[in-house]
Amino acid sequence: MTVEIHDGTRWQPVCTLDDLQPGRGVAVLLDGAQVAVFRDRTGGLHAVDNLDPFSGAHVLSRGLLGSRGDRPTLASPMYKQVFDLTDGRCLDEDTAPDGSPAVLRLWPVRTADPTARAAKESAA
Amino acid sequence: MTAHTPDRPRDLVLVGHGMVGQRFLEAFAEQPGAGSWRITVLAEEPRPAYDRVHLSSLFNGRTAEDLTLCPPGFLAEHGIDLRLGDPVTAVDRAARTVTTRAGHRLRYDALVLATGSVPFVPPVPGRDAAGCHVYRTIEDLDAIRADAEHAKTGVVVGGGLLGLEAAGALRAMGVATHVVEFAPRLMAVQVDEGGGELLRRKIEDLGVTVHTGAGASGVETAADGRARALALSDGRELTADLVVFSAGVRPRDQLARDCELPVGARGGIVVDEHCRTADPAVLAIGECALTVDGRVYGLVAPGYQMAETAARALAGSPGTGFTGADTSTKLKLLGVDVASFGDPHGTAEGALDVLYSDSRLGVYRKLVIGADGALLGGVLVGDTEAYGTLRPLAMGGKPLTTAPEQLVLPAGFAAAGPVALPDDAVLCSCHNVTQGAVRAAVHEQGCESVAAVKKCTRAGTGCGSCIKQLTTVVTEELAANGVATQTGLCEHFPQTRAELYEIVRVTGISGFSELLDRHGRGEGCEVCKPTVASILASLGGGHILDGEQAALQDSNDHFLANLQRNGSYSVVPRVPGGEITPEGLITIGEIARDYGLYTKITGGQRIDLFGASVDQLPGIWGRLVDAGFESGHAYGKALRTVKSCVGETWCRYGVQDSVALAIELELRYRGLRSPHKLKSAVSGCARECAEAQSKDFGIIATSAGWNLYVGGNGGMTPRHADLLAADLDRETLIRTIDRYLMFYIRTADRLERTSVWLDRLEGGLDHLRAVVIDDSLGIAAELDELMARHIDGYQDEWAATLADPERLRRFASFVNAPGTPDPAVTFVPERGQIRPARPDEDGRILTTPTPVLVAGPRLEVLTP
Numbered sequence A: 001m002t003v004e005i006h007d008g009t010r011w012q013p014v015c016t017l018d019d020l021q022p023g024r025g026v027a028v029l030l031d032g033a034q035v036a037v038f039r040d041r042t043g044g045l046h047a048v049d050n051l052d053p054f055s056g057a058h059v060l061s062r063g064l065l066g067s068r069g070d071r072p073t074l075a076s077p078m079y080k081q082v083f084d085l086t087d088g089r090c091l092d093e094d095t096a097p098d099g100s101p102a103v104l105r106l107w108p109v110r111t112a113d114p115t116a117r118a119a120k121e122s123a124a
Numbered sequence B: 001m002t003a004h005t006p007d008r009p010r011d012l013v014l015v016g017h018g019m020v021g022q023r024f025l026e027a028f029a030e031q032p033g034a035g036s037w038r039i040t041v042l043a044e045e046p047r048p049a050y051d052r053v054h055l056s057s058l059f060n061g062r063t064a065e066d067l068t069l070c071p072p073g074f075l076a077e078h079g080i081d082l083r084l085g086d087p088v089t090a091v092d093r094a095a096r097t098v099t100t101r102a103g104h105r106l107r108y109d110a111l112v113l114a115t116g117s118v119p120f121v122p123p124v125p126g127r128d129a130a131g132c133h134v135y136r137t138i139e140d141l142d143a144i145r146a147d148a149e150h151a152k153t154g155v156v157v158g159g160g161l162l163g164l165e166a167a168g169a170l171r172a173m174g175v176a177t178h179v180v181e182f183a184p185r186l187m188a189v190q191v192d193e194g195g196g197e198l199l200r201r202k203i204e205d206l207g208v209t210v211h212t213g214a215g216a217s218g219v220e221t222a223a224d225g226r227a228r229a230l231a232l233s234d235g236r237e238l239t240a241d242l243v244v245f246s247a248g249v250r251p252r253d254q255l256a257r258d259c260e261l262p263v264g265a266r267g268g269i270v271v272d273e274h275c276r277t278a279d280p281a282v283l284a285i286g287e288c289a290l291t292v293d294g295r296v297y298g299l300v301a302p303g304y305q306m307a308e309t310a311a312r313a314l315a316g317s318p319g320t321g322f323t324g325a326d327t328s329t330k331l332k333l334l335g336v337d338v339a340s341f342g343d344p345h346g347t348a349e350g351a352l353d354v355l356y357s358d359s360r361l362g363v364y365r366k367l368v369i370g371a372d373g374a375l376l377g378g379v380l381v382g383d384t385e386a387y388g389t390l391r392p393l394a395m396g397g398k399p400l401t402t403a404p405e406q407l408v409l410p411a412g413f414a415a416a417g418p419v420a421l422p423d424d425a426v427l428c429s430c431h432n433v434t435q436g437a438v439r440a441a442v443h444e445q446g447c448e449s450v451a452a453v454k455k456c457t458r459a460g461t462g463c464g465s466c467i468k469q470l471t472t473v474v475t476e477e478l479a480a481n482g483v484a485t486q487t488g489l490c491e492h493f494p495q496t497r498a499e500l501y502e503i504v505r506v507t508g509i510s511g512f513s514e515l516l517d518r519h520g521r522g523e524g525c526e527v528c529k530p531t532v533a534s535i536l537a538s539l540g541g542g543h544i545l546d547g548e549q550a551a552l553q554d555s556n557d558h559f560l561a562n563l564q565r566n567g568s569y570s571v572v573p574r575v576p577g578g579e580i581t582p583e584g585l586i587t588i589g590e591i592a593r594d595y596g597l598y599t600k601i602t603g604g605q606r607i608d609l610f611g612a613s614v615d616q617l618p619g620i621w622g623r624l625v626d627a628g629f630e631s632g633h634a635y636g637k638a639l640r641t642v643k644s645c646v647g648e649t650w651c652r653y654g655v656q657d658s659v660a661l662a663i664e665l666e667l668r669y670r671g672l673r674s675p676h677k678l679k680s681a682v683s684g685c686a687r688e689c690a691e692a693q694s695k696d697f698g699i700i701a702t703s704a705g706w707n708l709y710v711g712g713n714g715g716m717t718p719r720h721a722d723l724l725a726a727d728l729d730r731e732t733l734i735r736t737i738d739r740y741l742m743f744y745i746r747t748a749d750r751l752e753r754t755s756v757w758l759d760r761l762e763g764g765l766d767h768l769r770a771v772v773i774d775d776s777l778g779i780a781a782e783l784d785e786l787m788a789r790h791i792d793g794y795q796d797e798w799a800a801t802l803a804d805p806e807r808l809r810r811f812a813s814f815v816n817a818p819g820t821p822d823p824a825v826t827f828v829p830e831r832g833q834i835r836p837a838r839p840d841e842d843g844r845i846l847t848t849p850t851p852v853l854v855a856g857p858r859l860e861v862l863t864p
């Protein structure tokens, strides 16, 4: 199974599902942008900016997944702020040190079966 | 102007600055109007009051200073004139004066005698020979210690509480030890026959020979006049070059006798319930007094009550007097738990005994039940768990609501559920604090912790035997007041770290999901995941990057390196004890040069290499591992470094090989996962160049072995380590550290350094010492086995990671572009090395593995 991210114009394959260890993430380079992609314990996929607004370093892919109440979350590995993975908002602080809102962009993510698609394409 | 002549200050003279004397001063200072008295204390001993009860701890590392009872500044604050080493020799009641040995004469308006007692030495020939001792003061113990160095065999005359304590001390000093007791059993005052028999067996198992039913009849001396043997009343003779007489004490009532105050037939200054003697200007308290119930109390708790009674009487607010006291005791003698409470001998009419005895397990329990069903007293040997609850029950005098059999049967105590105590039950007999008072401290005075309650009521600050019960009551009361003691780890686990540790240990659960599903809720978080990972690792759960465990680790553990501010990593190879060969230095230098890493000597006596990207870590570590280096666990909550000083090998002052020991310890504990990081150091002599006293465990060499310090901390809240044990040999030292670390790992909170843990530990250093040295909780074997498992299971995390392609996969900056370094991680040169570029700087990416001291048109490169 392939994991795909929508970059605004099209779905781009970025890795296989096996590359994603449940509870952890990987970083993806997408035409110059860095995206952090995760798979949670129940198999759900999440993709957000890799840039940590609090440290300015591209490290969120190395953070830890978890939950707060019933919301799935991501904790930054740098200073441990926690982000809500359903809307990208930081649950601990509203703004980053530079005054900008501490919200991560959510990237659409899905799995696709490349063999199925290949079959479909060749049939077409 | 009207002349105002203040009343002449009244003079209070206290004779004796022992435990009770000091307590009297404290209690008196709190009384209203105390300020109108001028207080003089005349003391025979050369030092201010000290904790005689814990005298024996001088043999396991405590110093005389540790035992002091007189808080700094106390005397000055209350204007008390303490005169040491000048005992009172006579009292003139008519003139109201006392005379001291130095010839001073002092007037008094009130005189308080707190002269304690003297050890009774049976009048046998030879009792004054060199090698004969008593066991009462710090000087006595110093003298015993000095003699024990040359002694082979020692005999303690007297098998009571103090005799057994003295025997324990002799044995600990390596002297073959005998105890001679005239009565047919040991501790005849406290325990009954059955308990005494079990006690004897346990003590003999420990290598102390016990002779009951025999008294001392004389000390035989050698040609040099030193003791050589002890003759017994049954005609036998025991070889002995050291004799300690501990055959009871006699009240020191001579001053009273000389000035014709009434004394008891068997000694003791007669006092009324307000501690006044026949002369209202003279009071007597503590072990020298014969109280209204016709007894002389040889325990400190009743003495303290008398001290308070006398203080109130003198201040003119007598209140309830002293009519008798609880003589319950709980002790650990030579590692055997013994407790007796209430009336252990069942002297009341119609009293019945309920007995449980298991000689295989070494447990003996007896309860004395009165005709009305109330618990009157009891004896516990081998297992004193239930003491905290049973004693107040016995004091309460109300009929039991639980069947007494339930209370003595094994585990029956727990099965019977919590036993409700009445509010007037005395929880702490040292300070006479009732359960009701403890409850009130919580809900009326707002105390929110055991520590606060201790401060406010003084409960638990004496002998400490009530602390367990105190904690239970405080916790219950807090819960009842809705002050839910928030102890859970996080929203996912209501348990504390220590509780989770126990769950994992007992159930053998080996994964986070299983633990979360069975004992928690939600998905976990950055708090509980690494905590559980650490617990699994401490309990020997394999490589930290295996399977589900990998997903739990903090980012640093996940990459086996420390994340830096710009997203790069640092690399810290282990350099055990800080000792490194020139070859090792060159290898590290070459690797750093080839990868262009910034190098720095750390505060932990090793070398940190900074600026590596995730993709570079395996390459760097591959070379380090090939050269024989291992992970330094700079990223883990684990052992960091064991620093050393150069020690005996080179240093002209060193007395032991501190480097060798530091290396041995670092290799032993490397990789040990713990609630927080662990640091250690070994110094080769008391000059302490390795700063061992600021470490979680620090060792300082002495000419006789090693002193072990625990609970030190640098960092944000520095704490000097406490001496846990002195002059240990290598083996004992290591065993003690093993247990200390495992006990800490088992009971500490998440991210709680040993310093904070030790300060929080109920019973503090004494409790710790009891657990790791005397095995008071019976868990030592388990702790030893856990450490053995850790040592056997140790593997270098980096070597194992490099050998496994699966684990290596994560070391890629980008999953879809392996080998591409993170374009956002850039550096600039500084002082001949690199540093992370700041946002406004035009930094350069490091490429691998070409020499890359970043250079560019606008960047200046420093060439050495």
Ligand code: SRM
Pocket: B562, B563, B564, B570, B572, B600, B601, B602, B603, B604, B605, B606, B607, B608, B634, B640, B641, B677, B679, B694, B695, B712, B713, B714, B715, B716, B717, B753
């Ligand atoms: C590298 C080093 C500074 C140096 O250049 O010398 C260092 C660096 C860091 N220290 Fe330290 N400490 C270093 C020696 C110390 C020392 C001195 C010592 O060990 O003798 C102390 C005081 C002693 C102590 O811990 O009791 C020290 C007290 C701390 C503390 C405060 C701990 C505390 O209990 O208050 C922290 C914060 C923490 O752990 O929560 C800390 C945390 C850190 C962290 C891990 C901060 C972080 O999360 O990034 C730094 C990581 C560095 C890295 O990436 O490798 N570091 N740190 C030293 C590494 C020693 C080693 O070889 O392992």
Ligand SMILES: Cc1cc2nc3c(=O)[nH]c(=O)nc-3n(C[C@H](O)[C@H](O)[C@H](O)COP(=O)(O)OP(=O)(O)OC[C@H]3O[C@@H](n4cnc5c(N)ncnc54)[C@H](O)[C@@H]3O)c2cc1C
Pocket: B015, B016, B017, B018, B019, B020, B021, B042, B043, B044, B045, B052, B053, B054, B055, B056, B086, B087, B088, B089, B114, B115, B116, B117, B135, B136, B137, B162, B165, B252, B255, B285, B286, B287, B288, B297, B298, B299, B300, B301, B303, B331, B463
């Ligand atoms: C090794 C040991 C272990 C013990 N363990 C326990 C225990 O576990 N639990 C317990 O409850 N009790 C225990 N005790 C007993 C406890 O120490 C005493 O009950 C307590 O010290 C009594 O206090 P005190 O002030 O009456 O006497 P002391 O502490 O003996 O003080 C009396 C002081 O008066 C001084 N003095 C005497 N005559 C004169 C004079 N004429 N002029 C000036 N000064 C004078 C003495 O030198 C001494 O310093 C133990 C005692 C020892 C020795």
Ligand code: SF4
Pocket: none
């Ligand atoms: S003192 Fe602060 S800045 Fe310096 S190494 Fe330690 S944690 Fe980092």
Ligand code: FES
Pocket: B427, B428, B429, B430, B431, B459, B460, B461, B462, B463, B464, B465, B466, B467
């Ligand atoms: S009973 Fe001794 S401190 Fe409480």
